[in-house]
Amino acid sequence: MCSADQSRESLDLLGGLPLEILSQVICTLPNVDIKSLRLTCSFLGTNALPRLNRAFISTNPHDIEVFNLIANHDVFRFKITEIIYDDSRIDSSRARRYKGVYEGDTDDPTRVPYWFQRVYGSMIHVIDSKEEEYPSFPHIKEAFKNRCSLAESYGVYRKLKSQ
Known part of the structure; x- marks a missing residue:
């Protein structure tokens, strides 16, 4: 059996698991591993959500853009419990x-x-x-x-x- 067939079978197994069991497994992983897991397939990309409880924001335009994306996301905006504002500026x-x-x-x-x-x-x-x-x-x-x-x-x- 080739590796593509094995990976398809593995994804079918994951897709067949109840979301409660899958989320219990995912919650034991560190955020770094969850990020990697999300990149493996679209199913895990939508179901393996990272643990976000803090948002860092500064005057950097990229930070403001990321903050807006989080604020407009249907799931992530409810998970943020702390906003940390960095008012330092880089010369x-x-x-x-x-x-x-x-x-x-x-x-x-x-x-x-x-x-x-x-x-x-x-x-x-x-x-x-x-x-x-x-x-x-x-x-x-x-x-x-x-x-x-x-x-x-x-x-x-x-x-x-x-x-």
């Missing part, structure tokens, strides 16, 4: 200045990218130089003492980005 002149440097970052996926090293370094500098400005926030000072290394911080970033 485009700085982005252009470092564009050539950032382009080489994708060569080695195991390496911490240059842009992340710069941001991490500047944040550590600000934290260390302005530590006296946080006397009324002991939990913040404690968090600064036990901060992640560059590699650990990038690992956390990648984990959050993959969700």
Whole structure:
């Protein structure tokens, strides 16, 4: 039996399952796997919905477009329970200045990218130089003492980005 016939049989089995059982199986999967599962066929694309409970929005036109798509979707708009607004702005002149440097970052996926090293370094500098400005926030000072290394911080970033 060829692989195309086997995959058709598998899809027939999935299509024959009650949606309650299929949704119970899908709810045990992480969002990354649900995304992959949705790409396998149109049946799973419509029935394996990702768990969305948070929407991030900024002044970026693409973010606003995605937010509008979620708001106009019949299912997803009811699943969002939290909207996080990022009001930070990127200075485009700085982005252009470092564009050539950032382009080489994708060569080695195991390496911490240059842009992340710069941001991490500047944040550590600000934290260390302005530590006296946080006397009324002991939990913040404690968090600064036990901060992640560059590699650990990038690992956390990648984990959050993959969700």
